[in-house]
Amino acid sequence: MYCWARNTYFAPFEDEFLPEVPDRGKSMPLLQVSYYQWVPFFLVVVAFMFYAPCLLWRILYDKSGIRLNDIMNFANDKSNVQPASRRANINGLAMHLSSVFKHRFRFGSSHPYHHRVFKFLNLRFYEAYLTFLYLGIKLLFLINVLVQMILLSRFLQTNSQGFYGYGILWDLVTGQGR
Secondary structure, rough: HHHHHEEOOOOOOOOOOOOOOOOOOOOOOOOOEEOHHHHHHHHHHHHHHHHHHHHHHHHHHHHHHHHHHHHHHHHHHHHHOOOHHHHHHHHHHHHHHHHHOOOOOOOOOOOOOHHHHHHHHOOOHHHHHHHHHHHHHHHHHEEEEEEHHHHHHHHHHHHHHHHHHHHHHHHHHHHHOO
């Protein structure tokens, strides 16, 4: 209970005798560790931030009309070794993709904004949707890593080193981490 109500503090390993825990009424030592009790909560937030782009992909890829799970199952099917079944699976996949690409998304005379952007790039929305969605999700993963590095630096209060990971690596390379 004391750990959650108050900050913990640093006790040097060189001391033979551990210092006594001060009373609540006395002043605490200067070297306080304020983030220790919040680590589990921080790790839950970090885990959700890494799961969010994956969750977004699972929600949005289904909007393309292409059944990616079926395509991957057909491609990984062990019966594709025989030429006859391989030809049948390829024909089934080709018919599925052909029917998806022939389908037009029409919303009256006016198209949504993203349809006009793709038309300007000489692409049809439904043909480029998965590609741009995939690249966008990968960009979200990259942004996620950068934001988490900034959050980690703020959480650990390592303002002198800038980004926490880069500062530690630089100290190891230059020999200052000894």
